[in-house]
Structures are given as C-alpha cells and as structure tokens.
Amino acid sequence: MSGGDLQISVETQSFRVASRSPVSLDDAVSLCGARSNGAYAVIEHENPRSVVVINPDGELLIHGIANVEAATLIAEEILLRMGMSEVGLSISKGEVLASFSIGKAVMIELAAERFSDAEHDLRIDALRIDAKRHGCTILMFNNGRGIVLGQSSRRVAQMAANYWLSQLEEEGALA
Numbered sequence: 001m002s003g004g005d006l007q008i009s010v011e012t013q014s015f016r017v018a019s020r021s022p023v024s025l026d027d028a029v030s031l032c033g034a035r036s037n038g039a040y041a042v043i044e045h046e047n048p049r050s051v052v053v054i055n056p057d058g059e060l061l062i063h064g065i066a067n068v069e070a071a072t073l074i075a076e077e078i079l080l081r082m083g084m085s086e087v088g089l090s091i092s093k094g095e096v097l098a099s100f101s102i103g104k105a106v107m108i109e110l111a112a113e114r115f116s117d118a119e120h121d122l123r124i125d126a127l128r129i130d131a132k133r134h135g136c137t138i139l140m141f142n143n144g145r146g147i148v149l150g151q152s153s154r155r156v157a158q159m160a161a162n163y164w165l166s167q168l169e170e171e172g173a174l175a
Contacts, residue, residue, distance in 0.1 A: 012065065017059060
C-alpha cells in the first residue's frame with residue numbers, strides 16, 4: 001500500500017456551538033434533563049448518541065459525533081427544547097479522532113531509533129509520533145493500525161498519516 005492509498009476514518013470529533021444568547025444551566029437541567037455540578041451541565045443525547053457539555057459561558061460542547069451536520073441538529077434540538085432560537089449558531093470544529101490501517105506490521109523499536117519525532121510508548125506498546133508538520137500526534141501499533149489525535153481537519157489528519165507511512169516505508173520500518 002503506498003502512502004497515497006491510505007484511507008482514514010473519523011471516529012469522533014468535538015464541536016463548540018454558541019448561540020446568540022448563552023444557554024442557562026438551570027434551563028438545561030429543568031427542560032432537557034441535564035445533570036449539573038454548578039459550573040457545567042451534561043446532557044446524554046440518545047439519537048444520535050453523543051454527550052453535550054454546557055460550559056460556564058453557555059456554549060454547547062458536543063462530543064461523540066463525526067460530522068458537523070449531526071452536531072448542528074443536536075444543538076438545534078437542545079435549543080428548541082429550551083425555547084431558544086436556533087438561528088445564528090456559531091459552530092467551530094474541535095479535534096478529530098481518526099483511525100487507519102496500513103496493512104503492514106510496524107517495527108516500533110526500529111522506527112523509534114530512526115526518527116527523532118518518534119518514540120516507543122511503553123504504556124500502550126505503540127509508536128508515538130509527534131507529527132509537528134501536521135500539528136498532531138500519531139499512534140501506530142505493531143499490527144499496522146493507527147490513530148491520529150489532536151488535529152481538527154480530517155484532510156490534514158490523512159496527510160499526516162500518509163506522510164508518516166511514506167517515511168516509515170523509506171526507512172524500512174514496515175514489514
């Protein structure tokens with residue numbers, strides 16, 4: 001498999017949603033069944049399954065969804081249940097959790113020796129790559145599976161995985 005053929009899947013992404021007026025924690029508890037500790041409120045959304053955290057600024061932080069359309073619908077539903085307008089939402093994308101498989105074994109120790117940006121993370125027995133060029137971290141396991149953390153763009157996550165796949169191939173760190 002050459003680097004350009006690598007396909008990644010976005011498993012989840014976080015989204016920050018701000019409405020024109022802040023969401024009240026009390027309204028979230030009384031109208032949407034949220035649980036609150038006083039500073040934050042949490043709503044466990046069922047369909048699609050996600051977790052929505054309402055922060056002290058009245059913003060919705062949506063976790064467990066992989067696309068912006070679903071996050072928008074969840075935010076609109078919550079706002080409408082609280083009697084608020086869904087018009088004028090501001091949505092920003094957070095980090096993705098993306099997975100991929102290269103179809104080859106990764107020689108973790110060899111890769112860690114050859115690249116200063118890579119180390120063998122013994123806690124999880126994986127190659128941890130600090131992909132500075134792409135602003136993310138890549139974890140690669142010896143079975144050829146990997147995940148990309150800390151990047152908000154699916155395309156950049158894919159470019160990072162492709163770049164490091166080609167680097168590992170060039171150094172002979174794949175079997």
